[in-house]
Every structure is written in C-alpha cells, then in structure tokens.
Amino acid sequence: MLTLSLIGIGCGDPGQLTRAAVEAINAADLVLIPRKGTAKSDLADLRRTICADVLTNQTTRIVEFDLPVRDAEEADYRKGVDDWHDAIAATWRQAIADHRDGEGKVALLIWGDPSLYDSSLRIARRLDPLPKIEVVPGITSIQALCAVHALPLNDIGEPFLVTTGRRLREGGWPAGVDTVVVMLDGGTAFQSLDPAGLYIYWGAYLGMPDQILMSGALAELCPRIVAVRQQARERHGWIMDSYILKRAR
Missing domain, CATH: 3.30.950.10 (Tetrapyrrole methylase, C-terminal domain)
Known part of the structure; x- marks a missing residue:
C-alpha cells in the first residue's frame, strides 16, 4: 500500500526541523518537491537545501514537479479553490504514478504545519486510490x-x-x-x-x-x-x- 507522508518543515529555517521530520524524510522512497514558478523559486530551493542537509538514505529519490496555478479570475472563490485542489491532486497522482508502482512511501515537505491554513490534507484525500496518510507536525508561522x-x-x-x-x-x-x-x-x-x-x-x-x-x-x-x-x-x-x-x- 502507498503511504503519503506530509512533513511539516517550519517556516524557512532548516534549524526548525524536528527529529521526527528528519526521520520521516529518510524513511521515504520518494520525495516530491513542488515548483511554483520562478517567482517562488526560494521555496523549492529551501526544500532542496533541507534534503541535501538531512537526507542520508541513498535510495530515496527526489522528484520535482510543477504545481497548477489557481484561476484568480474565478468569481466563485470556493469553486475556484475546489477546482484548483482537484488539479493539484491530479498532478500529485501523476507524479507518484510516474515513479512508484502503487506502494512504498512518498513524502511532501509542507511549509509550516500540514494542519494550519494548508490544504495538503484536503488534497491528499482526493487521491484515488486513497493512500495511507501520515502527518509529521511542524512549527507554524x-x-x-x-x-x-x-x-x-x-x-x-x-x-x-x-x-x-x-x-x-x-x-x-x-x-x-x-x-x-x-x-x-x-x-x-x-x-x-x-x-x-x-x-x-x-x-x-x-x-x-x-x-x-x-x-x-x-x-x-x-x-x-x-x-x-x-x-x-x-x-x-x-x-x-x-x-x-x-x-x-
């Protein structure tokens, strides 16, 4: 069965990583790093830096992918967000399918904490088939x-x-x-x-x-x-x- 690990990484300081987060990163078979366009390359750079600093498992693969952009012109705010989350879930599903065969552990490094004003948990539950979801809490903003x-x-x-x-x-x-x-x-x-x-x-x-x-x-x-x-x-x-x-x- 596939396990999706959502790992809180704090707000930008690699020193905010918990021991549990470091262990979870090293336990992953695949780490997905989202790219949000050149304007937010700092966020992807930080995730790369964290992996370079703490990843000791030589078998863990790191794969980057481009996140869909939300339609800011959508008049119905909730519908716009809902459609955006569907698109992100489809992107996650494809990135996972390209590199895993439906089993193992896939990790996403979440800015701050996955439970506070972050939609990763909601998006994860849109995946089909639904993976086992585990959360590693992080320091919030x-x-x-x-x-x-x-x-x-x-x-x-x-x-x-x-x-x-x-x-x-x-x-x-x-x-x-x-x-x-x-x-x-x-x-x-x-x-x-x-x-x-x-x-x-x-x-x-x-x-x-x-x-x-x-x-x-x-x-x-x-x-x-x-x-x-x-x-x-x-x-x-x-x-x-x-x-x-x-x-x-």
Missing part, C-alpha cells in the same frame, strides 16, 4: 512570529482568533476577542480597520535570510508596512507574511 517578537499570544484567561486577510477585510474586527492572528493576507487587510488602540506585530519571510520584522502602534506603522511589503514583493516576486493584532486594554 504563528509560533515563529510570536517567538521572533518575544510575544505571548494570548492574554491571561482571554481567547484569540486566527483568521485570513479576506475575512478581516470583509467582516472587520471579530467580536469577543482582543487578539487576532491574520494569515494568508494577499494585501494589507489591516488598512481596513480603525487603527486607534491597535498594535501590530508583523513579519515576512519568517525564518529565512530575508526576514523582515516590524511591531508597534498600527496607526504609526501602517503606511510603513505597506511600503516595505510592496518593495519586498517587487524584489522577490512574491511575499509570505503574517501578523498579530492586539487591542490595547
């Missing part, structure tokens, strides 16, 4: 962001909310919480909020050599983050950032 800012995420006895930039922009500040973690923000959704009394802890390219960090009052930092983010995106061709918003109490 939330953990990395809190660590670099030396920030406790929750206040004593208080909840927090994890959401996306799209939801924050459309719904405003969520009720009942004073701390909001924002991920997958394709723009700068914090600009849609009244900045009075809000503090932001922002980071881009976490764990990577080009890491950028800023923190302080949102009213003061908002235009600066917008400008720095745009410059970084133009320089790299892509950006991966996240931030925590806290309301002063």
Whole structure:
C-alpha cells in the first residue's frame, strides 16, 4: 500500500526541523518537491537545501514537479479553490504514478504545519486510490512570529482568533476577542480597520535570510508596512507574511 507522508518543515529555517521530520524524510522512497514558478523559486530551493542537509538514505529519490496555478479570475472563490485542489491532486497522482508502482512511501515537505491554513490534507484525500496518510507536525508561522517578537499570544484567561486577510477585510474586527492572528493576507487587510488602540506585530519571510520584522502602534506603522511589503514583493516576486493584532486594554 502507498503511504503519503506530509512533513511539516517550519517556516524557512532548516534549524526548525524536528527529529521526527528528519526521520520521516529518510524513511521515504520518494520525495516530491513542488515548483511554483520562478517567482517562488526560494521555496523549492529551501526544500532542496533541507534534503541535501538531512537526507542520508541513498535510495530515496527526489522528484520535482510543477504545481497548477489557481484561476484568480474565478468569481466563485470556493469553486475556484475546489477546482484548483482537484488539479493539484491530479498532478500529485501523476507524479507518484510516474515513479512508484502503487506502494512504498512518498513524502511532501509542507511549509509550516500540514494542519494550519494548508490544504495538503484536503488534497491528499482526493487521491484515488486513497493512500495511507501520515502527518509529521511542524512549527507554524504563528509560533515563529510570536517567538521572533518575544510575544505571548494570548492574554491571561482571554481567547484569540486566527483568521485570513479576506475575512478581516470583509467582516472587520471579530467580536469577543482582543487578539487576532491574520494569515494568508494577499494585501494589507489591516488598512481596513480603525487603527486607534491597535498594535501590530508583523513579519515576512519568517525564518529565512530575508526576514523582515516590524511591531508597534498600527496607526504609526501602517503606511510603513505597506511600503516595505510592496518593495519586498517587487524584489522577490512574491511575499509570505503574517501578523498579530492586539487591542490595547
């Protein structure tokens, strides 16, 4: 039977790899490395670096493949994502079939953790026949962001909310919480909020050599983050950032 191992590799620092992740990589017969176009070659480069650093199993094969691109023009957001996931599953299935005969262990190195704002588990369950799925947890961008800012995420006895930039922009500040973690923000959704009394802890390219960090009052930092983010995106061709918003109490 085929086993698909989804291995969390952290946010860019190879030092974030767990011993379990290293063992899982070496246990794989085949490691698949997705390419997301030249604009995101850094992500494939990091996966290659990790394999070069930790892979000691001489029989493990490394195969790269091109990921399908989501149709950003699709008016129905959920349908667009659903169709995209179908296309990715078909690409995985073909890449596996080209190099395995329906058995053995295939590994995918997942940015951050496979369980948090990553669709690898949902995509894996679209494979037919369905493989055995195993998950190796990894450090999330939330953990990395809190660590670099030396920030406790929750206040004593208080909840927090994890959401996306799209939801924050459309719904405003969520009720009942004073701390909001924002991920997958394709723009700068914090600009849609009244900045009075809000503090932001922002980071881009976490764990990577080009890491950028800023923190302080949102009213003061908002235009600066917008400008720095745009410059970084133009320089790299892509950006991966996240931030925590806290309301002063």
